[in-house]
Amino acid sequence: MTGQIGPGLLVLLGVAPTDGPTQVAWLARKLCGLRIFPDLEGRMNRSVLDTGGGMLVVSQFTLFGDCRRGRRPSFIAAASPQIAEPLYRSFCDAVAAQGLSPVERGVFGAHMDVSLVNDGPVTLILDTP
Numbered sequence: 302m303t304g305q306i307g308p309g310l311l312v313l314l315g316v317a318p319t320d321g322p323t324q325v326a327w328l329a330r331k332l333c334g335l336r337i338f339p340d341l342e343g344r345m346n347r348s349v350l351d352t353g354g355g356m357l358v359v360s361q362f363t364l365f366g367d368c369r370r371g372r373r374p375s376f377i378a379a380a381s382p383q384i385a386e387p388l389y390r391s392f393c394d395a396v397a398a399q400g401l402s403p404v405e406r407g408v409f410g411a412h413m414d415v416s417l418v419n420d421g422p423v424t425l426i427l428d429t430p
Contacts (some may be wrong), residue, residue: 303413309354310322311417315364317378323430325388329395332356337423339411345423349401356396359407361388378399381392382410 308357312332333350340346362385365372381387386409397404407413 303408304357304359306355306357306403306405308352308420310349310356310414312356312358313361313364314358314379314389315361316388317365318380320380320384320429325392325395327394327429328427329399330331331427333378333396333399333401335425338423339421350399354401355400355403355405357405357407358389358393358396359413360409362383367404386410 312333334348336348336351337345338347338349338352338354361374362379363374365379366376367378368374380388389406389409393404393406407415
């Protein structure tokens with residue numbers, strides 16, 4: 302087993318060719334501060350930092366799959382591995398620098414079996430400005 306966390310966030314991270322350090326920093330701050338976990342009254346009012354949760358980050362170029370034409374997705378909108386892998390690593394480091402622990406990683410570019418228990422109805426798509 303490569304990466305495993307208890308309660309926290311599973312982040313499927315897609316990297317675009319135009320992404321860089323600015324997008325990495327923005328996304329790390331956003332995810333660590335996003336108030337999506339329940340407080341004592343059940344309202345989404347706590348961040349992963351507030352809860353002491355972890356983060357499992359899995360590189361996922363298929364998020365950029367374009368299925369509008371034909372029957373096979375096009376992945377031309379995804380960054381090449383030469384661009385994506387350093388940004389993936391930088392993102393994991395940036396999240397850890399926010400004070401989050403543990404920050405677990407998948408294996409970049411590997412075929413992985415990912416399991417999760419989705420505790421609640423929250424699944425979000427975040428895109429950098």
